[in-house]
Amino acid sequence: MTDLQPSILRGEVKVRGLSKSYALNRSSLSVLRNLDLDVNGGEILAIVGPSGCGKTTLLRVLAGLESPDRGEVLIDGHPVAGVGRERAVIFQEPRLLPWLTVLENVAFGLEVRGVPAAQARERARHYIHLVGLTEFAEAWPRQLSGGMAQRVGIARALTVQPEILLLDEPFGALDAMTKLTMQEELARIWREEGVTMILVTHDLEEAIFLADRVLVLSRDNSDPARLIDVDLPRPRDRSEQGFVAMRRRLMAEFGLH
Ligand SMILES: Nc1ncnc2c1ncn2[C@@H]1O[C@H](COP(=O)(O)OP(=O)(O)OP(=O)(O)O)[C@@H](O)[C@H]1O
Ligand SMILES: [Mg+2]
Structure with missing residues (x-):
């Protein structure tokens, strides 16, 4: 697609x-x-x-x-x-709709935009998979941990392809x-x-x-x-020397040691 x-x-x-x-x-x-x-x-x-x-x-x-x-x-x-x-926004709390399943929550944004339900759900499944929650597509928000709920929030934001x-x-x-x-x-x-x-x-x-x-x-x-470049290779390693030096530099911006 x-x-x-x-x-x-x-x-x-x-x-x-x-x-x-x-x-x-x-x-x-x-x-x-x-x-x-x-x-x-x-x-x-x-x-x-x-x-x-x-x-x-x-x-x-x-x-x-x-x-x-x-x-x-x-x-x-x-x-x-x-x-x-x-543009899509992800807040600190995912604010899922409690009366909708994970799949329905993620597909919701597309359905309100008039995307046919079957197509909206297909795309929602793709993003639920991307955030590692395939097995929870039919779960209710109350059955999720905080991290899982936040992942649903990320999937929901990505599904509208901002x-x-x-x-x-x-x-x-x-x-x-x-x-x-x-x-x-x-x-x-x-x-x-x-x-x-x-x-x-x-x-x-x-x-x-x-x-x-x-x-x-x-x-x-x-x-x-001020803008600071983070010129470190990816994937990043928190214990690597360059990373530690960058943390020190950023802390110094705030007068911290
Ligand atoms: N709707 C509002 N009406 C009046 N003052 C506001 C409003 N929203 C934010 N402020 C004020 O604007 C300033 C900046 O608020 P903002 O929420 O952007 O800070 P922040 O950097 O996100 O802080 P934090 O790290 O605590 O989340 C604060 O002094 C706050 O009191
Ligand atoms: Mg804030």
Whole structure:
């Protein structure tokens, strides 16, 4: 099926002069200030920074769930307003519909877009297989572990074949072991699908394990955003010297040792 081909080299994101503030106690809280950013098609960009620095805000603006005060977002050269089919979002909690099976949850996004049920389910099965849950296609969400539920969330997002996957701390609620497995799975899925990924994370090691580049945001816009290349071969090895050096470098960005 040709429409299962990955959309390599599409999914380019440009952010130009993006500013966003919120009203807070009658004053204005500037969260993003004049941000410029280029994300290449098929790249993984991680976004890190202290709590409250605007990571989720940036992701929500990219998703079209929030509009900027100034500036614009271009996807494949076209300015975007609002949500769009070329973008899918994965939140910290997968928010599955409890009255639908795994298969029905994953196929749901296609069915509401008018894809015939049989075709939607065929494609859903492909992505359920990709996230390693073939045997759980008929299970109910309540029968899944946290990591499995999050994998269903990933399958659901991929099934609509977005060019860009926006992930907001997707593994933040998982235990340490499951998180490592999920990071490996996400790296594999990215290799197989060639989708652009923009990943917000608190976890510097996760950023280095997955990303081509890391965007470091500072609290209160005190410093301009910085971009750091993660020039390490894949698949990445957390104990390898280059990896450890990169972790040290990223920690130093936050004044940590
Ligand atoms: N809808 C809103 N209304 C008012 N203020 C908001 C709103 N959403 C976010 N903020 C404020 O904007 C700032 C950035 O919030 P945001 O959620 O983007 O931070 P974050 O970097 O994702 O933090 P965390 O790492 O804790 O998730 C915070 O000070 C927050 O209080
Ligand atoms: Mg956040």
